Amino acid sequence: xxxxxxxxxxxxxxxxxxxxxxxxxxxxxxxxxxxxxxxxxxxxxxxxxxxxxxxxxxxxxxxxxxxxxxxxxxxxxxxxxxxxxxxxxxxxxxxxxxxxxxxxxxxxxxxxxxxxxxxxxxxxxxxxxxxxxxxxxxxxxxxxxxxxxxxxxxxxxxxxxxxxxxxxxxxxxxxxxxxxxxxxxxxxxxxxxxxxxxxxxxxxxxxxxxxxxxxxxxxxxxxxxxxxxxxxxxxxxxxxxxxxxxxxxxxxxxxxxxxxxxxxxxxxxxxxxxxxxxxxxxxxxxxxxxxxxxxxxxxxxxxxxxxxxxx
Amino acid sequence: xxxxxxxxxxxxxxxxxxxxxxxxxxxxxxxxxxxxxxxxxxxxxxxxxxxxxxxxxxxxxxxxxxxxxxxxxxxxxxxxxxxxxxxxxxxxxxxxxx
Numbered sequence: 153x154x155x156x157x158x159x160x161x162x163x164x165x166x167x168x169x170x171x172x173x174x175x176x177x178x179x180x181x182x183x184x185x186x187x188x189x190x191x192x193x194x195x196x197x198x199x200x201x202x203x204x205x206x207x208x209x210x211x212x213x214x215x216x217x218x219x220x221x222x223x224x225x226x227x228x229x230x231x232x233x234x235x236x237x238x239x240x241x242x243x244x245x246x247x248x249x250x251x252x253x254x255x256x257x258x259x260x261x262x263x264x265x266x267x268x269x270x271x272x273x274x275x276x277x278x279x280x281x282x283x284x285x286x287x288x289x290x291x292x293x294x295x296x297x298x299x300x301x302x303x304x305x306x307x308x309x310x311x312x313x314x315x316x317x318x319x320x321x322x323x324x325x326x327x328x329x330x331x332x333x334x335x336x337x338x339x340x341x342x343x344x345x346x347x348x349x350x351x352x353x354x355x356x357x358x359x360x361x362x363x364x365x366x367x368x369x370x371x372x373x374x375x376x377x378x379x380x381x382x383x384x385x386x387x388x389x390x391x392x393x394x395x396x397x398x399x400x401x402x403x404x405x406x407x408x409x410x411x412x413x414x415x416x417x418x419x420x421x422x423x424x425x426x427x428x429x430x431x432x433x434x435x436x437x438x439x440x441x442x443x444x445x446x447x448x449x450x451x452x453x454x455x456x457x458x459x460x461x462x463x
Numbered sequence: 464x465x466x467x468x469x470x471x472x473x474x475x476x477x478x479x480x481x482x483x484x485x486x487x488x489x490x491x492x493x494x495x496x497x498x499x500x501x502x503x504x505x506x507x508x509x510x511x512x513x514x515x516x517x518x519x520x521x522x523x524x525x526x527x528x529x530x531x532x533x534x535x536x537x538x539x540x541x542x543x544x545x546x547x548x549x550x551x552x553x554x555x556x557x558x559x560x561x
Contacts, residue, residue: 238492248471453496
């Protein structure tokens with residue numbers, strides 16, 4: 153028995169309406185599939201590129217303890233990238249295609265990773281603010297309508313909590329240190345605050361795909377909702393840490409029950425998204441080099457497997 | 464074997480037993496050149512925090528699946544057999560241990 157297109161589409165819509173999950177071999181509209189490929193791939197690429205800014209500090213960690221923590225964290229980012237690539241491949245794209253699209257700049261990754269890490273305090277700030285913003289984004293995605301994506305997000309969220317806490321603890325340690333160390337923390341927070349707010353994407357009014365993504369249950373909250381949630385969460389954490397955010401408009405609004413805050417520089421955001429951030433070229437060049445340098449390993453392993461099979 | 468640049472490593476599905484007494488559960492997939500590498504990669508990707516005591520990997524192409532698109536007819540045989548469930552049978556409330 154075969155179902156007509158109309159029946160298939162109705163079954164899909166019913167599943168979405170019931171808040172049930174869509175699984176890889178279900179029929180799905182082409183637009184749904186494309187949107188997911190774009191979003192999940194972008195997410196996977198972000199994890200992989202996200203290894204670079206912090207990975208750069210592994211050899212210069214201030215102690216063995218910090219080095220072990222940072223290694224574990226960067227290894228997690230690789231793991232998260234792999235969970236997400238695995239989810240993305242269930243939509244019918246191959247790993248090779250995804251890698252090529254990243255290297256050729258045909259798919260994007262989070263703009264935050266195009267900013268440099270200038271001091272070890274940045275490792276802490278990234279854990280606290282960047283991973284904190286990522287958690288805000290990702291917790292609702294555990295309930296996204298595509299099964300494999302939601303399951304990957306559940307695994308990732310469990311691990312991100314370690315990332316955020318290690319970052320905050322690192323900054324707390326520095327804040328208990330010298331004036332110079334405290335200044336390093338503040339300087340780092342000043343650099344990362346606005347880019348962290350931009351991680352939620354453009355304002356709702358300028359985010360053309362959001363409405364459809366929400367209707368399909370791919371996204372569960374709008375960009376602006378999540379941004380507000382992040383600001384509200386971060387303020388008491390900043391106070392406890394003893395740092396400020398570089399925004400003169402940031403203040404509690406009794407009426408709204410939320411913090412008011414200023415507008416990120418969206419021109420800067422667009423510039424970074426389009427490829428002209430401080431480190432875009434460097435990030436892609438590094439990823440390309442790592443991929444090419446690894447070619448002989450992939451080929452040797454394939455040759456070995458073929459030899460074992462024929463032996 | 465051919466000298467052409469190889470296509471990707473094959474895809475493996477990964478199943479992990481969380482602890483003794485539980486079933487292996489599907490956790491995701493990965494690429495590996497051979498079975499042994501698949502087990503190693505599965506350990507590194509899916510059990511970094513004591514999530515497992517045992518791992519199975521199987522080539523994705525070796526799995527045969529029912530087709531969810533034909534869900535209704537395929538699973539229909541179990542749909543109308545309510546007598547397979549304990550709740551089908553009315554037992555007076557005062558009968559103990561049932």
